Amino acid sequence: MEKIALITDSASDITKDIVDKYNVKVLPFKIIYRDKEYSDGVDITSKYVYDTLETNAPTTSLPSMRDMEEMYDELKKEGYTHAIVVTISSKLSGFNNAIKLISEDHPEIKTYVHDSKSISKGETILIEESAEMIKQGKSFDEIVSELPKITDRINIYFVIGTLEYLIRGGRIGKVAGTIAQFLNLKPIVSVDKEGEYYTYAKVRGRKQSLNKIYDVVVSKLNDKKYDIHIMHGEAEAEAMTLLDKFKDHKNANFVNFGGYLSPVSGVHSGPGFIGVLIYEKE
Structure with a gap:
């Protein structure tokens, strides 16, 4: 009989309630300061990251190989026969490849590593849907076949306060970033079907960027029903205002305020981030 484990990384912004409900294994990214290393979401908060970005900007690295190995040892002790791993987009991190390599060293647990081609709640949705299919008695192969279809129904749009941190982390072209900052452009950024950031729309100024992201989402809502998740990075009031505007739309099936973006994502996005999934x- 199949016993299927669910695994993700800390950039998924998965909540403790969901982790506890489905016994999800979460592998934390590392956040590295000059004098100390932290495990994302374990012994460091998003607030701490934002408070120290200007004075002591950290770097980030993948979950440790030791953490991955220990997780597989734990899975064996708990009697798991299969594992589904949902990762941050492989275009944004090397975690997808790393966990594939580790899983190959543990053939006793049949593992499928799914590239979410997304980040944050995009990963969480895939985990939750997988968990519900397990509850329904679907097989490992049936669940694996559904994940690409679920991925295709997820879209992310976000704005940031400054492009500085995406540039610093190598997540955006330096030339494009410098020009955008000079012109006070606040692009609406999305994630393409390959899981890579791209400019969805160009807007000048913060107010206009928030109005534009609202218009982009409403244009989708006018045609179909969607669940909506909103995350922020030191922009709670603006995020809540945006959330309230979506609540009354007839096709807003579920509207969720997810709170702070994970610490590791905050390192790369900086303050002023508002994301709508x-x-x-x-």
Whole structure:
């Protein structure tokens, strides 16, 4: 009989409630300061990251190989026969490849590593849907076949306060970033079907960027029903205002305020981040 484990990384912004409910294994990214290393979401908060970005900017690294190995040892002790791993987009991190390599050293647990081609709640949705399919008695192979279809129904749009941190982390072209900052452009950034950041729309100024991201999401809502998740990085009031505007739309199936973006994502996005993830309902 199959016993299927669910695994993700800390950039998924998965909540403790979901982790506890489905016994999800979460592998934390590392956040590295000059004098100390932290495990993302374990012994460091998003607030601490934002408070120290200007004076002591950290770097980040993948979950440790030791953490991955220990997780597989734990899975064996708990009697798991299969594992589904949902990772941050492989275009944004090397974690997808790293966990594939580790899983190959543990053939006793049949593992499928799914590239979410997303980040944050995009990963969480895939974990939750997998968990519900397990509850329904679906097999490992049936669940694996559904994950690409679920991925195709997830879209992310976000704005940031400054491009500085994406540039610093190598997540955006330096020339494009410098020009955008000079012109006070606040692009609406999305994630393409390959899981890579791209400019969805160019807007000048913060107010206009927030109005634009609202318009982009509403244009989707006018056609189909969606779940909506909103995350922020030191921009709670603006995020809540945006959330309230979505609540009354007839096609807003579920509107969720997810709170702070994970510490590791905060390192790369910086303060002023507001992200809206929409998940098309069938």
